[in-house]
Amino acid sequence: GSHFKVYSSSSEECVHDLQGHTDLVSGIVRNPSNHLQVYSCSADGTVRLWDFTDGILIKVQPHSLRVISDVVCVCVSLELFQLVAVHLPLSGDQEVEARELSAVLCDVSPSGAASFGRKVRSGNKKGAKNAFTCVSCHPKEDCIATGHEDGKIRLWRNFNQKKEYTYSTLHWHHGAVNTLQFTPEGTNLLSGGIESVLVQWHYTQENQKDFLPRLGGAITHIAVSPDGSLFCTSHSDNKITIIQSCVKVSAIIQGLVKGEGVRTDLTIDPRSKALVLNGKPGHLQFYSLHRDKLLYNLDIVQQEYIHEEGLDQFEVVKAAFDTRGNWLATVEERTQKGSELEINLKLWAYDEQTQSFMLNTTVTAPHEDQITAMCFSPSPETTMLVTISFDGHFKAWLLADHSDTKAEGACWSCDFVGGYHHLKPGCCCFSADGSLLAVGFQEVVTVWSPSWELLTTLSQPPGAIRDLCFGRLSCSKYLLGTSTKNQLCCWNLLTCSLEWSTPVDVSLLQADPLSENMAAFCSQSGCSDLFVFKPGEPRPLYSQKALCTGKVQRAVFAPRDQMLESCEEHAQWLNRSQLYFFTQHMDLMTFSTKTEEDRLLASSKRLMVDDSVAVTPFYLLLGKHRQQQEALTNPMAERIQLPQGSIAIKELLYTPAHVLPSASFLCSMFVRSLLISSSSAR
Secondary structure, X not given: OOEEEEEOOOOOOEEEEEEXXXXXXXXXXXXXXXXXXXXXXXXXXXXXXXXXXXXXXXXXXXXXXXXXXXXXXXXXXXXXXXXXXXXXXXXXXXXXXXXXXXXXXXOOOOOOOOOOOOOOOXXXXXXXXXXXXXXXXXXXXXXXXXXXXXXXXXXXXXXXXXXXXXXXXXXXXXXOEEEEEEOOOOOEEEEEEOOOOEEEEEOOXXXXXXXXXXXXXXXXXXXXXXXXXXXXXXXXXXXXXXXXXXXXXXXXXXXXOOOOOOOOOOEEOOOOOOEEEEOOOOEEEEXXXXXOEEEEEEEOOOOOOOOOXXXXXXXXXXXXXXXXXXXXXXXXXXXXXXXXXXXXXXXXXXXXXXXXXXXXEEEEOOOOXXXXXXXXXXXXXXXXXXXXXXOOOEEEEEEOOOOOXXXXXXXXXXXXXXXXXXXXXXXXXXXXXXXXXXXXXXXXXXXXXXXXOEEEEEEOOOOOEEEEEEOOHXXXXXXXXXXXXXXXXXXXXXXXXXXXXXXXOEEEEEEOOOOOOEEXXXXXXXXXXXXXXXXXXXXXXXXXXXEEEOOXXXXXXXXXXXXOOXXXXXXXXXXXXXEEEEOOOOOEEEOOOOXXXXXXXXXXXXXXXXXXXXXXXXXXXXXXXXXXXXXXXXXXXXXXXXXXXXXXXXXHHHOOHHHOOOHXXXXXXXHHHHOOOHHHHO
């Protein structure tokens, strides 16, 4: 995004989160004249110099270029890019404009593959019969290594001589070579690709190579520490692996695992409060939203995944927790050409000793067709799971021994099979107390009791039911549903009639488990809008147009550990839970109630002196003594309310001067602390 992070290579913890750019950060490089500083470039048109050990912004150098890579490129037209050298002037000011530009290459690819080596003159190259994918220059010799789409690596030499250049070929990768990097002394060449294997080629002995396999997703970048003791690989699944000289993995920095797509819904683990969704192939990832860190991956398929295109392998498509977090249900599917769909339903029990989920029951072919939805009953009296399928049935699964759910041998079995006029069910939902089950059969909503008696049916305007949600707390008498004909309907379960409906294309409807609030994501003109409302009130609590491009298909309310006491009316709906959602580009987004000033204070909180810290002799001599004298000599001092205890004053006085942000950052916060609110003035 628009900021970058500094991690410890030994503890894997985030040391600093450097924010300042207003657009995508496209590259970072260390300052060659100061090893404690780093340059960052961004699409916002600025190059910034940071002290990454203290997390301080030193200098901003704006220019008229749009930086799209580690090197500086300027967008001349819609399709034309140039490689440009920017002279960064020496100045003591924090903001210095870079005006001295010179073009190095014209009409270059916007992919941004570039490398800097010795004093190599430019020249025409020929003889390559396939596309270049990456390039790396030898640090000490006239040699350039290039990677290609066919998996070959070519080492180019003698291109500075009058005679024709020569090249040699290295080949191990069966896919495209994604990245190349020479070690600082040039003794080894590192390469990586889709095989997720780090290959180390010996420069003087090209036939000898070392391998470090099974690193995770496809390798996209390789970096080497200045002393050559550590290698670092970046992977397509949003992971960074730190390696000790191609021998062993010493640390892993894993963000939210990014795959080809999220098939499961976003769910919250009631025990760890972690976000649970598809992780690496065949797994579920448990991701801590508060720590921004992956907790662990749970192997669901329990089969070795083969990284090769065109293979039909099992995928995890559904996941659901019971209200107490004791049970996890998963559905995995595999579709093979010319054969029937393979489906497995698995029930996992939480084990206190291992602090993880253990497989309890596997049901092969639980339905004759694809499972479209499943949910646990929130009732504390029974442990029950309901699954619905395109085969026209919904099934209720019960734990065999209800008295002791943790007893050995306790397993799940099918208790009831239901249907409605041979229609295909599309969605289901339990009421908050588990006393009602609503199942949508195409254009009809059926409501069932725990004893599997059909209580009533609810009809609505034409269009299949897409989603169902029961109201919560004071709105528990309402049942909301969305249809494929762009209708949002609300039924009153006491009168069994339609309470209200509105024509809106709702792509996703989500209920907050801790309040009456509901969130509806609506698609319009290629964008998604958000409306937060209570079923019993006509006016939305919050709305935001053009939230993101495309449709929002996955979202979840994450309960907060402590309720916020927000005084802002438009943020009241975020007091109990925080809303997270996925965009079509697989970006996890959320809403926050913190202002920019609060974030600034939170980021520098570790630098502020706490009141409980022992006072210094200097304070004893001057501080407290001076306050007592002023109180004696000036009796009006007690009446004047100075903002001595405000956070803004503490921020200015207690933070070390060399790490304070610029005055422009603190000005608005400081001035606001001096103002007297209208209520207190009265």
